[in-house]
Amino acid sequence: MAKSLMIVDDSATMRKIIMRTVRMSGLEFSRTEEAGNGNEALEKLNAEPVEIMLCDINMPEMSGSELVKKVRELPSCDDTKIVMVSTESSQEIIDDLLANGANGYITKPFTPEKFQEKLAPFMN
Numbered sequence: 521m522a523k524s525l526m527i528v529d530d531s532a533t534m535r536k537i538i539m540r541t542v543r544m545s546g547l548e549f550s551r552t553e554e555a556g557n558g559n560e561a562l563e564k565l566n567a568e569p570v571e572i573m574l575c576d577i578n579m580p581e582m583s584g585s586e587l588v589k590k591v592r593e594l595p596s597c598d599d600t601k602i603v604m605v606s607t608e609s610s611q612e613i614i615d616d617l618l619a620n621g622a623n624g625y626i627t628k629p630f631t632p633e634k635f636q637e638k639l640a641p642f643m644n
């Protein structure tokens with residue numbers, strides 16, 4: 521069964537680049553959603569949860585780490601795998617995100633191979 525995917529990033533250009541890179545990785549999704557901020561993401565997740573979420577960290581209004589905490593409060597998203605995509609690469613920040621419910625981390629600049637490697641474990 522193909523999985524559903526949501527890309528959350530405040531940059532529309534970055535969402536397009538991520539989407540294109542995901543497609544190049546060869547991974548196939550049954551449904552893809554985009555959200556430009558945390559509130560939009562939560563609204564869409566409330567309407568229909570996704571199985572995999574790619575999430576930016578640095579976003580205005582609601583940071584990626586705040587969004588992770590809020591998604592983890594949604595019972596419908598208990599099984600959603602959250603993979604952060606960011607230039608932020610300090611181990612402290614990564615550890616904090618993982619402790620708060622993120623499932624993985626991809627640093628920019630990324631490659632299709634990197635998406636394949638990090639998302640494949642969640643595709644079954």
Ligand SMILES: [Mg+2]
Nearest residue numbers: 530576578579
């Ligand atoms: Mg950003």
